[in-house]
Amino acid sequence: MEQKDPKILIIGLGQIGYHNAEYMTRLGLNVEGFDLERSAIQRALNAEVIRREAKAFTGYDYYLICVSTHDPMNMAQPSFNSLLEIAERLEQEGEEGGLVSIESTVAKGISNQVHSILGHRLHVAHVPHRFYSEDKKEHGVRQLRVLGGCKYCCTLEALNFYAAILNIPVHTVKSVELAELSKIIENSHRFLEIAFAEELKMFCDNEGLDFEELQGAINSKWNIKILEARNGIGGHCLPKDTQMFFSLAKNILPFSTVAAAIQSDKLYQTFVSKREDFQVIFPNNYISQKKLATN
Numbered sequence: 001m002e003q004k005d006p007k008i009l010i011i012g013l014g015q016i017g018y019h020n021a022e023y024m025t026r027l028g029l030n031v032e033g034f035d036l037e038r039s040a041i042q043r044a045l046n047a048e049v050i051r052r053e054a055k056a057f058t059g060y061d062y063y064l065i066c067v068s069t070h071d072p073m074n075m076a077q078p079s080f081n082s083l084l085e086i087a088e089r090l091e092q093e094g095e096e097g098g099l100v101s102i103e104s105t106v107a108k109g110i111s112n113q114v115h116s117i118l119g120h121r122l123h124v125a126h127v128p129h130r131f132y133s134e135d136k137k138e139h140g141v142r143q144l145r146v147l148g149g150c151k152y153c154c155t156l157e158a159l160n161f162y163a164a165i166l167n168i169p170v171h172t173v174k175s176v177e178l179a180e181l182s183k184i185i186e187n188s189h190r191f192l193e194i195a196f197a198e199e200l201k202m203f204c205d206n207e208g209l210d211f212e213e214l215q216g217a218i219n220s221k222w223n224i225k226i227l228e229a230r231n232g233i234g235g236h237c238l239p240k241d242t243q244m245f246f247s248l249a250k251n252i253l254p255f256s257t258v259a260a261a262i263q264s265d266k267l268y269q270t271f272v273s274k275r276e277d278f279q280v281i282f283p284n285n286y287i288s289q290k291k292l293a294t295n
């Protein structure tokens with residue numbers, strides 16, 4: 001689709017949607033926004049990153065879905081209700097031939113579910129986001145993005161939008177499922193790395209060893225980076241994305257390192273929140289052994 005002044009609707013104006021709007025508006029594009037939260041709309045209007053609030057989904061060339069995909073009652077659990085409700089509405093109001101780009105993180109199969117709700121009246125692609133607010137220039141909206149379409153024509157539409165209109169470099173994959181998996185596995189990998197650091201921290205505290213010193217010694221090698229162990233793995237990205245991968249892996253594999261990492265992080269969270277119960281959590285630990293020896 002070639003248009004002179006393409007109209008873009010960003011649905012969900014949180015961290016991801018707001019910065020998309022900011023980037024696209026700075027390019028001089030015609031960007032409008034929609035969010036259930038008044039405060040999100042107001043923030044985008046005040047900063048002039050959107051021209052106006054959309055009242056309906058009619059009349060746009062590009063629809064970017066950037067809504068949350070976690071259970072509102074439990075951030076660690078995925079939920080696609082909001083996203084699928086938007087798909088239902090797009091089926092009614094979305095402009096025929098438009099592109100729906102799902103930037104929210106989704107489980108394998110969700111993009112095709114959206115595509116089937118839309119009956120291919122609109123193209124559907126998944127272009128998972130990655131965002132680092134501390135360095136928006138290098139790791140913000142304009143960074144190498146994975147892109148997969150539900151059909152070949154969807155991929156072509158998405159390529160035209162991201163590469164030609166938005167000037168964003170893309171890494172195209174053969175299927176939309178690969179794009180979905182690339183994001184949730186990237187975050188599962190991160191989860192594993194943090195959980196391993198947490199495991200080492202618990203191990204060190206039990207053995208009376210200095211975790212930071214051990215970490216520094218290990219990281220003196222060029223090809224390894226043990227991460228920090230902080231307060232447990234939180235937020236609305238890593239835990240839920242790891243759950244998305246684990247719920248697939250558990251049906252296929254008899255064992256899972258991800259399952260172990262989830263358990264390990266749970267133990268670590270108990271460990272950091274209840275330090276006074278250290279001996280209850282780890283009865284054979286260094287501290288209690290020392291106490292026994294001095295008694």
Ligand SMILES: NC(=O)c1ccc[n+]([C@@H]2O[C@H](COP(=O)([O-])OP(=O)(O)OC[C@H]3O[C@@H](n4cnc5c(N)ncnc54)[C@H](O)[C@@H]3O)[C@@H](O)[C@H]2O)c1
Nearest residue numbers: 012014015016035036037040067068069082104105129131
């Ligand atoms: N924040 C990040 O660094 C990051 C990075 C990569 C991927 N993601 C993914 O992007 C998605 C959005 O993340 P975020 O950090 O921007 O979340 P957020 O909570 O900051 O924003 C989500 C916005 O969506 C709105 N929303 C929810 N349901 C809606 C609906 N039905 N209609 C309209 N608006 C609705 C909310 O009101 C909120 O303003 C998630 O799937 C997340 O996993 C986030």
